[in-house]
Amino acid sequence: MRVVIAPDSFKGSLTAGAVCAAIETGVRRALPDADVARVPMADGGEGTLDCVLGATGGREVTMTVTGPLGRPTPARYLLGRDAAYGVVELAAASGLPLVAPDEMDPLRADTTGTGELIADAISRGARDVLVCIGGSASTDGGTGLMRALGVRFEDADGVALPPGGAALARLARVDTDGVPEAVRRTRFRIACDVTNPLTGPAGAAAVFGPQKGATPDQVRQLDDALHRFGEVLAGQFGVRVHDLPGAGAAGGTCGGMVAVLGAEPVSGCELVADLVGLEAALTGADLVITGEGRLDRQSAGGKVVSLVARLARKNGTPAVALAGQIVPPVDELHDIGLTAAFSIADGPRTLASMTESAAHLLASAAEHTVRLRLA
8 A cells, every 4th residue: 555644734743744754653553564655745834944945955044033023033944056046934033933922912023034034045146035924923014024125114204114013004105215136136936825815804914813912903903004004005016915815824924025026926835745746746645644733624725635635636546634623614625635534632632732642643543544444
């Protein structure tokens, strides 16, 4: 039996590579001689850099940048072979895990550190930069990122706005005169794993703001500020991003970069799948095991499990997802090719105990999945 293991990471618990290892342990308990192919995946968010590094090589660059609340923060990015391209994870410099739960500041948090990583990559010769924008702590429209690249955001008096999304309510003009020529010549691609628009009930503030500590009043404040941001961008750059699918990703970073920098949104899952050769790995497979920490309705919208399920169906291969938690309904995943989904939980557990035992639980679930396939 040929088994392809192609999961996302279990965020806060196991990397995608570690998930692969745990699942393979279980597969081999049931079938010691199985032909196993490990294909760690990512969706354009946290963990993408490691997947690309493993698939294409290059080198890591580590530096100290400005964290989401202004503190010095160590972060890393990937500089490709010959420094022709760079891969930057927003989460590494501006991610929510960098902010303690008791210090979340959704109105002020920003993406400056991510821009500093990008600027460093460009200074080393990169002219094609992939920005992976999942897991942000901010709702600043990517203004911190762009400020680090020389863009200036001004109020009606020509005064530069302070960091953070709330300040965008006073935005009157975007000044790009200070953007270096090297930045202007750079191709920016955005690995995006969501389809949320910039504003409105499904927008950046309404959907993701509460995860970043925003109260209902702050959600409304940030949504109004992003609407103002979108209006200024439309008037000045001729690009209306309010309803652009994915514009709300990473607190509106995608929308801001599209309008101001001419960035190109791409599917993070599809990009990673191409780089790691997922479709080729599925050739001749008898079973595909994928997974993520939480399987829910959002999993069908551009996440790893949905892509793996589609490719497995195209290949005529059963696909099974293992997850720490399954929140129904997940009918859409079955519709696009997922054969079955199983929670790895073996009974009532705290999040901490699930995290500690994730590898063991994954191995057990994988073992039983293969035994069922063999029956």
